[in-house]
Amino acid sequence: MKPSFRNIVILFVLSFLVTAVFSVSLRTFFAADAMTRDLSKGLIIPFFTWTVQLILSAFLLRGEERIFYWTQLGIICLVGSIALLPAAFYNFAVADPSPVVSIASVLLCVALMCVTLYFRLKPRGYSLLWTLGWTATIIVNMSLYAYSINLFQRIFAG
Numbered sequence: 232m233k234p235s236f237r238n239i240v241i242l243f244v245l246s247f248l249v250t251a252v253f254s255v256s257l258r259t260f261f262a263a264d265a266m267t268r269d270l271s272k273g274l275i276i277p278f279f280t281w282t283v284q285l286i287l288s289a290f291l292l293r294g295e296e297r298i299f300y301w302t303q304l305g306i307i308c309l310v311g312s313i314a315l316l317p318a319a320f321y322n323f324a325v326a327d328p329s330p331v332v333s334i335a336s337v338l339l340c341v342a343l344m345c346v347t348l349y350f351r352l353k354p355r356g357y358s359l360l361w362t363l364g365w366t367a368t369i370i371v372n373m374s375l376y377a378y379s380i381n382l383f384q385r386i387f388a389g
Contacts, residue, residue: 235298253318253319256322256333259328276373307351310344318333345362348362
């Protein structure tokens with residue numbers, strides 16, 4: 232994909248829409264919560280991660296290097312969002328889905344995005360710190376999300 236602002240916007244919009252499907256599928260675990268609350272929480276993690284990375288790269292990268300990085304973020308965001316779809320479909324299709332499937336899906340999605348970002352940046356000479364920074368940002372965000380929904384309490388409570 233050719234790096235351009237137009238393509239970057241398209242990638243992130245598509246990622247947002249696909250991630251929204253997964254977020255809505257999590258509704259099955261939070262039936263008592265408001266739909267807008269569930270959807271917004273499910274979208275805040277990726278939005279915050281991408282925003283932090285876009286801001287950092289806006290300050291630390293220049294010109295073509297920045298546009299290339301943003302394009303790669305858009306690509307891995309879309310790849311990661313698509314990787315969540317099987318778990319979303321599972322959540323919609325099964326009467327009493329296991330939350331472990333969604334958790335495993337998210338963890339595999341993050342691993343896939345991390346590896347994909349590394350191998351997409353490496354040939355262009357980007358520092359490993361760009362991949363590690365992205366990974367650290369998403370792990371912090373996921374941890375805050377897990378804490379905010381009392382994830383571990385819900386899993387072990389039954």
